[in-house]
Each structure stands twice: as C-alpha cells, then as structure tokens.
Amino acid sequence: MADDPDTxxxxxxxxVRIVTIRVAHLATASVSVFVRTGSAHETRALNGISHFVEHxxxxxxxxxxARRINLDAExxxxxxxxxxxxxxxxYYMHGMAEHAALFVAMLGDIVRHPTxxxxxxxxxxxxxxxxxxxxxDDPLSTAFKLFDKACFGLHPVAQSVIGPRRxxxxxxxxxxxxxxxxxxxGANIVVGAAGNIDPxxxxxxxxxxxxxxxxxxxxxxxxxxxxxxxxTRRIAGSSQAHVVLGFPIxxxxxxxxxxxxxxxxxxxGMSSPLMDQIRxxxxxxxxxxxxxxxLDLCGQFVVEASTAPAQxxxxxxxxxxxxxxxxxxxxxxxxxxAQHQLAVRRLRSHERPYRRLEDSVLDLFARxxxxxxxxxLAGIQAVSADHVRDAFARMLGAGVSVALAGALPRAAxxxxxxxxxxxxxxxxx
Numbered sequence: 253m254a255d256d257p258d259t260x261x262x263x264x265x266x267x268v269r270i271v272t273i274r275v276a277h278l279a280t281a282s283v284s285v286f287v288r289t290g291s292a293h294e295t296r297a298l299n300g301i302s303h304f305v306e307h308x309x310x311x312x313x314x315x316x317x318a319r320r321i322n323l324d325a326e327x328x329x330x331x332x333x334x335x336x337x338x339x340x341x342x343y344y345m346h347g348m349a350e351h352a353a354l355f356v357a358m359l360g361d362i363v364r365h366p367t368x369x370x371x372x373x374x375x376x377x378x379x380x381x382x383x384x385x386x387x388x389d390d391p392l393s394t395a396f397k398l399f400d401k402a403c404f405g406l407h408p409v410a411q412s413v414i415g416p417r418r419x420x421x422x423x424x425x426x427x428x429x430x431x432x433x434x435x436x437x438g439a440n441i442v443v444g445a446a447g448n449i450d451p452x453x454x455x456x457x458x459x460x461x462x463x464x465x466x467x468x469x470x471x472x473x474x475x476x477x478x479x480x481x482x483x484t485r486r487i488a489g490s491s492q493a494h495v496v497l498g499f500p501i502x503x504x505x506x507x508x509x510x511x512x513x514x515x516x517x518x519x520x521g522m523s524s525p526l527m528d529q530i531r532x533x534x535x536x537x538x539x540x541x542x543x544x545x546x547l548d549l550c551g552q553f554v555v556e557a558s559t560a561p562a563q564x565x566x567x568x569x570x571x572x573x574x575x576x577x578x579x580x581x582x583x584x585x586x587x588x589x590a591q592h593q594l595a596v597r598r599l600r601s602h603e604r605p606y607r608r609l610e611d612s613v614l615d616l617f618a619r620x621x622x623x624x625x626x627x628x629l630a631g632i633q634a635v636s637a638d639h640v641r642d643a644f645a646r647m648l649g650a651g652v653s654v655a656l657a658g659a660l661p662r663a664a665x666x667x668x669x670x671x672x673x674x675x676x677x678x679x680x681x
Contacts, residue, residue: 267468278605283445289435292411314367354457364462493664495654
C-alpha cells in the first residue's frame, strides 16, 4: 500500500515487492535491491557472513566475471555499490534514468546468480581482514560495538556487521552459497527505483529478473530484550576517551516519533543542551552528538562524545544531569528548534532519490506500507513537550547503557558504574 501518488508498490507472485518512486524533474535514477538480511539474522558462527556475501556477489556470476560486472555499469556511466546493515543488505546503481530497467537486470544477475569463485574468495578475504583491522583500530567504532553489547547482550542484534576475525578467516564458498539460498528469497526482496522512470517498465524488468525466485518465508529475528550495562576497553596508543551511552527506544514499526524528537531536542545543533552545555559552556568534549537510531527490530537513543581522560567523569555526570533535566521540563523553544531541524533534514535527504527509496523500503519491511513525507512530518509536528518529557522519563526508567573505549583511567568501569548508580540510572538500581 502507498498513499503517495508518485509511489507505486507491486507484489510478484513469489512475494518480491517492487517500489517505484517517480521524480519527474530528475535526469538520473537510483535502482536498488534490498534484502531483509543482515548481522541480526546471523548465528554467532555465521556472524559477518551477510557482509562477506555482499562483497563477493560482485566477483562473478554465471554469465559475468568481476571485470565485466564493473565494466557493464561503467560503460553506462553508472555507479554500482552495496552496503550491509544489521537488518538489511542493499545493492544499488545510479545512472541515467533511461537505463533504469537495465540496472534492474544487472542487479538481478549479481543477487541471484553469484558463483563465489575460489580465487576471488581468497583475495576478498584479505580485503575484509584489512577492513576488520581498521575497524578494530578505531576507538569510536569499538565503543559502538561495546555499546550494542551493553544494550542487548548476546542477542544477534548486538553483533557487528563485519563480524569477528575468526569467522572471516574461515568462511567457505559453500557456506556463502547456502546462506544466499536460504536468506535471499522472494519474501525478503524489495526491488526499488526512484527518478524519472516508467514504473511499468521497472515492474516488467523485476518480473524477468526475480520472478523465478523461490518465495521462502520472511527472515525473522527473536524478540529483542534490553539489558542495560557498562562496558569498557582500553586501547593502547589512543589519547582520547570515547563515550557512547544511551537507552532503548521503540522500533520503527511502533510509529512513536517522540524519541526521535527527544534526540533532536537534546543534541541537534550547537544551541542544543548537549552541545551548548557540554561543548560550548564547559569544554568537556571536542566532539559530541545525539541521535535516535531506529531499526525494524529495535531502537537506541545514542549520545556519543570524545573527551580527555581527565574530563571523563565530569562529562558523564553532566550528560546524566542534562538528561534528567529533560525528563522534568522541555523548553518550548528547544522543541520548536528540534521539529524544524528534523523537517529540514528529512526534506533534504528526500531530495536524494536513493535516500527516499531506502526510507520507503525500510518502511515496507517494518510496517508493510510506505509512510509519506507529509505523514512523517505531521507525526513529528504532533509531538508535544509532554510527549518528549515522557520519552525521556521512560528512557531513564529503563536504565542507561554506557560504553567507553580508548585512553581510559584505571578502574574506569568501576568509577562509571558508581557515577551511574549515584544518579539512579543503571537498570536495576
């Protein structure tokens, strides 16, 4: 179902859905294939395999080798790429609108017919191991991985997208092929196109490319239960302490925009309480940000900051104080600012066809329908100061999760636990 007159949704007999968004003034088009599978759908033994597959499908199909895959796109002036997230994998091309139906066929080839050549597998394994090293060396990335574990423990949603080094080192061609056969089915595929396109031509191309897929069943994830904990890791050679803290918030399907507004109230822009008090007034961090990360499976209210080790305790104490203040009173000016900032950010992102397409497809996965921009904006504007205050109160009631990485004082974990417990904001305290 789509309420936007520019958006058309078609479902093939095998469950593959096609989303087309006509943007008549554009000369280019974005075409994507989204698969509802990511690190949250993996067992511990297979953690990282979705990302490995995403890399390997470009290395050869039944009809084309790696060079031909790239050349076919580049001869048309098109960009081709992909990404993996916790809840989905996406393959996409961007080029001239007149080639959009051809892009569907080209993406269909790599998604449906990868061969995972042995020689390419070993070369790409080394690329992924380098990527893993880079990720391990990044203190902020480490803090985020610790934060996910602090929030959700051993649940698959807490797993990293890249996976552990030991898995990357041992994945076999057969494991990749079996994973694709099981996870890449009609019930888990959405083909999308946005731009000055012909929706019927896109639908025909999608039928040819994906109509023969087995339907399968929707890939499911066990219910997510919030844990709430503290995790730390000292990293040699780092000169800063990197902090990620936050709380659980409703998932995308819950249609609860109050947490998104709360994040903007707290940390969107230099005049927000986080930036004004922590950075401008007290100089406790050279970098700080706040966001609401809302997925199909769960949501996280996230505050991140980088600071000098000597200022770590003051930073945590002040952030917790500011969060508690929001649960007591939300400044109407901050609410107005936040709502306008969110509106502008949404409208700007939807001026980019791929972003509009991605939001539409993730809506379809989570809600079974596409939420229009006007509907989303109306929901944001309907959030009152009381709604935001209640959102902060619920988050604080759930208990905070804190992750620290980098240059940390000795016994940092114990000291942070004392600070959090003193403020009554650790789950179970």
